[in-house]
Amino acid sequence: MILAALMFVFGAWNVQQLAQLPSVTWLTCAFFIVVAISVAYSRFLPDYLSPNYLSSKVLKRTLLCIAAFLLGVCWASGFAYWRMNDELPHVWEQKDIAIEGVVASMPEATERGERFKFDVEKILTTGAIVPKHISLNQYRAYSHGGNRDSNKDAVDDAAELNQFHAGERWSLVVRLKRPHGTVNPHGFDFESWALAENIRATGSIKSKAGLKKIDDFVWRSSYVVEQFREQVQKRITKVLAGKPYSGVIQALVMGDDSQISVEDWQVFLRTGTSHLMSISGLHITMLAGLAFGFVSFFWRRSHQLVMKLPTRKAATFAGVVVALTYSLIAGFSVPSQRTFYMLLVFSVALWSGRQLVISQVLAIALLIVVLLDPWAVSSPGFWLSFGAVAMLAYALGGRVGQAHWFQAALKTQYAVTIGMLPLLLVLFGQASVISPIANAFAIPLISFVVTPLALLGSFLPIDTPLNLSYEALEVGMLALKWLNQLPAAIWQQHEPAAWTLIPAMLGVLWLLLPRGFPMRWMGLLGFLPILLLVPTRPALGDMKVTVLDVGQGLSVVVQTAKHNMVYDSGPKYNEQSDAGSRIVVPFLHGEGIKKVDGFVVSHNDIDHSGGMASVLALMTVTWLDSSLPEDADIPATQRKMRCFAGQHWVWDDVQFEMLHPRAESYDDANIKDNDRSCVLKVTSQAGSVLLTGDIEKLDELELINLEADQLKSDVIVVPHHGSKTSSTPDFIEAVAPRVSIFTNGYLNRFGHPKPVVFERYRATQSLLYRSDYNGAIEMNFVSKRNIQIVSWRNQYKRYWQDSFEPLN
Known part of the structure; x- marks a missing residue:
C-alpha cells in the first residue's frame, strides 16, 4: 500500500511538470491499462498458483506500481482538464462585465484596498464568458488631487471599502484578465499557484455603477467558515x-x-x-x-x-x-x-x-x-x-x-534539521544555521x-x-x-540541480541510522553534489545577460567570468513588496551570486528603481552608479557615484561603456528623469548589448550625434518599454540590433509596446522578444558573434501557461 501511494503521488507530480496535458486518447488507454492490471492482480495472479513465489510477488508489486503511477497521471490530468476548461477567453480581458455572485472568502486588506475571492453565479453581460471562481480587488478611493495615474483601476472617490463580507451576494461590474505572472529562473510561479487555488481570473471592481448587494448571507458551509x-x-x-x-x-x-x-x-x-x-x-x-x-x-x-x-x-x-x-x-x-x-x-x-x-x-x-x-x-x-x-x-x-x-x-x-536540509537547499537555496537554537x-x-x-x-x-x-x-x-x-x-548558496536531492537524501538516511551502525559519518558524502556542483560561469571574454521578467519595469543581470552587475531593479509593487526582493535577489541567490560588483540604476522612475532598496539591503553591493537625485534614499555607507557619458571599465575582458547622460546635464534641474537615464553598452568577444533605460527621442538624437560609432549593438533592450516617445527610425537604424527585447507588463495600462514601435523593429528583421510573452530572456555570449538565447516561458513551459502567437 505504501509503495502504491507513493507511485500515485509520483504520477500526479509528473503531470505538473508537463508542457502539455496528455491527450484524452492517451489517458483513456492508460485508464484501461489500470483496469486490466487491477483485474489481473486480483484474479489471475494469486501467489499460490505460481511455481516461484518470489517472482510472483515481484511481478505483482511491479504491476501495482505501474497501475498506481498511471492512475495518478489520469487523476491529476482529469482534474487539470476540468479546471482549465473554466477560463476567461482572451477577447473578454480588460472589458467591463456585469456579474452576480457571492463573496467566497474573507476580504484581505491590501495597501491600496482589499482583495477577496468571488464565486460567479450569473453573467449579466450578454455573450460574456467568465470563470466560476475569480479574485477581485477593490481599490481605495483617491482624494481629489491625488495621483490617479498610479492605478487606473481605482474606484471612484465615492466608493467605500470594507463593504464586502464573506457570504454576501452582490451584483458587480468588473474588469478581468487571465492569471498571468512573471516567469523567471528561481522565481515564484503565480500562475501555478492561481490554478491550485482555483482562481481562474483576476481583476477589479470598476465603478459604483451596477454595485448592489442582493443578499446579506448565502447559506453554504464554506461561506459560514469564511x-x-x-x-x-x-x-x-x-x-x-x-x-x-x-x-x-x-x-x-x-x-x-x-x-x-x-x-x-x-x-x-x-x-x-x-x-x-x-x-x-x-x-x-x-x-x-x-x-x-x-x-x-x-x-x-x-x-x-x-x-x-x-x-x-x-x-x-x-x-x-x-x-x-x-x-x-x-x-x-x-x-x-x-x-x-x-x-x-x-x-x-x-x-x-x-x-x-x-x-x-x-x-x-x-x-x-x-x-x-x-x-x-x-x-x-x-x-x-x-x-x-x-x-x-x-x-x-x-x-x-x-x-x-x-x-x-x-x-x-537534530533529525528535522539534518533531514530537511537537502529539501531546503533545493527548494530555497538556503537554510538557517541557528534553526536548532531558535526552535x-x-x-x-x-x-x-x-x-x-x-x-x-x-x-x-x-x-x-x-x-x-x-x-x-x-x-x-x-x-x-x-x-x-x-x-x-x-547558510546561503546557489539553487542546486534537482537530481542532487537523491544522493543527499540517501546520505541523510545513512546519517540517521541507529547508534551502532558503523561509519554513519559517510552519509555526509551524499551532500557533496548539492554543495559543490555550482552553476557554470562564463569563460574569460564571454558573458551571460539575463533580462528578468519584472512586469512593467526593467532589471538586467550581467555575469562575466568573475564579476556581476545589476542594471535596474524593477518596480515597487507596494510598501511590502518590490521586484528587488521578489525577483532580482532570488535570481542572484539561485545563481550562487553572493556579491554585486556593480549596480546601475538608470533613473528615478519607480519601475526601474523600485527594488533598489531591497537589493542594497539583501546583497553586498560594491558600488552604485545612477542618475538618482542627491536626496535619494540610499544608505550612507554605500559607495555611490553619478553615471555620465565616458565612464568605462573592463571586467574579465568584457567592456562596459556609459554613453549617456552628459555630465553637465545634472546642472539643469528642468531635465526629466527619463532624459537622464544611464545608457550602458556592454561588449564581449561574442557580441554586445545596449541597455537604454527610458531615454526618449531627444536623447536618441543626442546619442546619434555624439556616440553614433558606439551605438551599433547586437542586442538592444528597447527604450522606454516600446513607448511611442522613443525608438525613432534613425535610432533603430544606428543600433541595427539583431535581437530586440521589450520589457513590459501583461496588458499594462500604457499599452506598451506601441504597435507602431513594434513594427519598426520587426521591419529591421530583428529577432523580437517580449517579457510578458516570453518571460525572462537569458542570453549566453559564448563565441564570436554567437548568442545562445533562452526564452524562459517557452523553454520551461507548463501546461497552465498561456501560449502566444510567434512574434517573428
Whole structure:
C-alpha cells in the first residue's frame, strides 16, 4: 500500500511538470491499462498458483506500481482538464462585465484596498464568458488631487471599502484578465499557484455603477467558515490595534500571514522558525491533544457515558472534531490537511480496532491530500510537511530503549534539521544555521503558550488572553531578533540541480541510522553534489545577460567570468513588496551570486528603481552608479557615484561603456528623469548589448550625434518599454540590433509596446522578444558573434501557461 501511494503521488507530480496535458486518447488507454492490471492482480495472479513465489510477488508489486503511477497521471490530468476548461477567453480581458455572485472568502486588506475571492453565479453581460471562481480587488478611493495615474483601476472617490463580507451576494461590474505572472529562473510561479487555488481570473471592481448587494448571507458551509474567520480577524485587529506583531497572532489563529511585515518574515526565515508563524501540524496536534485530555478527564467520571461509549473513543472523536475545526479556520492548508488526515486515520484505526504503523498512516494521509488536491505536489509546504514527519518517523521509530526526554528532544531537532536540509537547499537555496537554537525555545513558546492563549482570546469575548499571548510573543521576538543579528545566521548558496536531492537524501538516511551502525559519518558524502556542483560561469571574454521578467519595469543581470552587475531593479509593487526582493535577489541567490560588483540604476522612475532598496539591503553591493537625485534614499555607507557619458571599465575582458547622460546635464534641474537615464553598452568577444533605460527621442538624437560609432549593438533592450516617445527610425537604424527585447507588463495600462514601435523593429528583421510573452530572456555570449538565447516561458513551459502567437 505504501509503495502504491507513493507511485500515485509520483504520477500526479509528473503531470505538473508537463508542457502539455496528455491527450484524452492517451489517458483513456492508460485508464484501461489500470483496469486490466487491477483485474489481473486480483484474479489471475494469486501467489499460490505460481511455481516461484518470489517472482510472483515481484511481478505483482511491479504491476501495482505501474497501475498506481498511471492512475495518478489520469487523476491529476482529469482534474487539470476540468479546471482549465473554466477560463476567461482572451477577447473578454480588460472589458467591463456585469456579474452576480457571492463573496467566497474573507476580504484581505491590501495597501491600496482589499482583495477577496468571488464565486460567479450569473453573467449579466450578454455573450460574456467568465470563470466560476475569480479574485477581485477593490481599490481605495483617491482624494481629489491625488495621483490617479498610479492605478487606473481605482474606484471612484465615492466608493467605500470594507463593504464586502464573506457570504454576501452582490451584483458587480468588473474588469478581468487571465492569471498571468512573471516567469523567471528561481522565481515564484503565480500562475501555478492561481490554478491550485482555483482562481481562474483576476481583476477589479470598476465603478459604483451596477454595485448592489442582493443578499446579506448565502447559506453554504464554506461561506459560514469564511464569515467566522472574518469575525475572528476583526476581533484580533480590534484588541491588538496598532501593535506590530498583531499580524503574527492573526497567522497563528487563522493561517492568514498577509499582515506579517517583510522585516519580521526575514527574521523568521533566517532563524528557521517560519513554519511556526502559520498554522502548523504541531499546533493542530497540540489542540487535538488538549481536547482529548479534557474529554477523557470528564468522560471517565460518568458511568452512563462510559457505558454508551468507551472513554478513549469519545476522547479521540473530540480530538478529531477540534482538529477539523481549527484546520478549517486556518484555511485548510497542506500542513493542516496532512495533520488532520493523519489524526483521522489514527482515529479510524482505533475505532475499528486495527493497528497501523506511522508509515502506513503517513502514506494514507499523503494519498488523501493528493486525491483531493493534485496540485498540492507543487507546493514546497507539501514536501516539507510530509518530509519532516517521515524523517521523524524514520529517525525515532523502532529504536531500542527509551531515552531521557532531553535527549529525545535533542535528537528530534537534530533529525528535522539534518533531514530537511537537502529539501531546503533545493527548494530555497538556503537554510538557517541557528534553526536548532531558535526552535528550541520558539516551539514550546509558540505552541504551548502563544497559540492557546491567542485562540482562547479570539473565540471568547475576553481580551486578557489575547494580550497575554501578544506579550509572550514579544519576548520570543526579542530573542529571535537577537539571534538574527548573528553574522552566520543563515547558510546561503546557489539553487542546486534537482537530481542532487537523491544522493543527499540517501546520505541523510545513512546519517540517521541507529547508534551502532558503523561509519554513519559517510552519509555526509551524499551532500557533496548539492554543495559543490555550482552553476557554470562564463569563460574569460564571454558573458551571460539575463533580462528578468519584472512586469512593467526593467532589471538586467550581467555575469562575466568573475564579476556581476545589476542594471535596474524593477518596480515597487507596494510598501511590502518590490521586484528587488521578489525577483532580482532570488535570481542572484539561485545563481550562487553572493556579491554585486556593480549596480546601475538608470533613473528615478519607480519601475526601474523600485527594488533598489531591497537589493542594497539583501546583497553586498560594491558600488552604485545612477542618475538618482542627491536626496535619494540610499544608505550612507554605500559607495555611490553619478553615471555620465565616458565612464568605462573592463571586467574579465568584457567592456562596459556609459554613453549617456552628459555630465553637465545634472546642472539643469528642468531635465526629466527619463532624459537622464544611464545608457550602458556592454561588449564581449561574442557580441554586445545596449541597455537604454527610458531615454526618449531627444536623447536618441543626442546619442546619434555624439556616440553614433558606439551605438551599433547586437542586442538592444528597447527604450522606454516600446513607448511611442522613443525608438525613432534613425535610432533603430544606428543600433541595427539583431535581437530586440521589450520589457513590459501583461496588458499594462500604457499599452506598451506601441504597435507602431513594434513594427519598426520587426521591419529591421530583428529577432523580437517580449517579457510578458516570453518571460525572462537569458542570453549566453559564448563565441564570436554567437548568442545562445533562452526564452524562459517557452523553454520551461507548463501546461497552465498561456501560449502566444510567434512574434517573428
